[in-house]
Amino acid sequence: xxxxxxxxxxxxxxxxxxxxxxxxxxxxxxxxxxxxxxxxxxxxxxxxxxxxxxxxxxxxxxxxxxxxxxxxxxxxxxxxxxxxxxxxxxxxxxxxxxxxxxxxxxxxxxxxxxxxxxxxxxxxxxxxxxxxxxxxxxxxxxxxxxxxxxxxxxxxxxxxxxxxxxxxxxxxxxxxxxxxxxxxxxxxxxxxxxxxxxxxxxxxxxxxxxxxxxxxxxxxxxxxxxxxxxxxxxxxxxxxxxxxxx
Numbered sequence: 001x002x003x004x005x006x007x008x009x010x011x012x013x014x015x016x017x018x019x020x021x022x023x024x025x026x027x028x029x030x031x032x033x034x035x036x037x038x039x040x041x042x043x044x045x046x047x048x049x050x051x052x053x054x055x056x057x058x059x060x061x062x063x064x065x066x067x068x069x070x071x072x073x074x075x076x077x078x079x080x081x082x083x084x085x086x087x088x089x090x091x092x093x094x095x096x097x098x099x100x101x102x103x104x105x106x107x108x109x110x111x112x113x114x115x116x117x118x119x120x121x122x123x124x125x126x127x128x129x130x131x132x133x134x135x136x137x138x139x140x141x142x143x144x145x146x147x148x149x150x151x152x153x154x155x156x157x158x159x160x161x162x163x164x165x166x167x168x169x170x171x172x173x174x175x176x177x178x179x180x181x182x183x184x185x186x187x188x189x190x191x192x193x194x195x196x197x198x199x200x201x202x203x204x205x206x207x208x209x210x211x212x213x214x215x216x217x218x219x220x221x222x223x224x225x226x227x228x229x230x231x232x233x234x235x236x237x238x239x240x241x242x243x244x245x246x
Contacts, residue, residue: 029161057129069142071093118180137234141156155203164196167190171189
């Protein structure tokens with residue numbers, strides 16, 4: 001099967017250099033964190049307490065489209081993966097977001113966040129506030145996961161390496177910055193600190209195993225950059241619509 005569309009990442013000459021060691025490759029992947037959307041001006045504004053209620057609610061409503069896409073993306077990974085052991089581990093991600101009999105799941109927790117900010121449930125679930133550029137970016141990510149080899153889709157999920165820090169920032173700062181948000185609404189972030197770490201363990205191990213030549217390793221870096229660009233583009237769209245408060 002051919003690799004994903006080259007339009008998703010800048011083309012580069014196929015490297016003939018020796019492969020990085022696992023430790024070197026992991027360091028290269030983690031080095032991509034400097035492009036994580038925690039550094040986007042819109043997110044910096046949110047986490048430093050400068051956002052208005054409209055900006056916070058706009059972010060929550062738009063990010064909901066990403067939240068409901070996550071289990072769809074993960075189902076696409078599983079549908080392309082012939083390895084039963086991988087699927088048995090990966091399915092937990094779907095349960096985490098869609099929920100089960102004993103846990104309403106991350107999507108419901110995100111709705112709770114929206115309600116805590118003052119949005120009505122239907123304001124969130126009917127997607128009325130989702131910006132076209134956000135929808136386009138999220139759909140591009142899901143379509144990538146559907147069409148790409150499953151190992152590449154797994155690699156794209158490694159933005160989770162950088163997620164615990166952004167969740168911890170929100171948990172540490174939002175109660176003081178935004179006391180008008182009910183604290184129970186922050187449960188999504190509490191849950192994801194540990195869930196993201198667990199997910200990274202599986203996704204990183206699979207990536208380090210599969211991308212074992214320099215050419216494949218550089219391809220993995222391009223894929224991770226593509227996912228980082230998706231998240232950055234979503235914030236660009238929200239910054240354009242809601243502004244960035246100085």
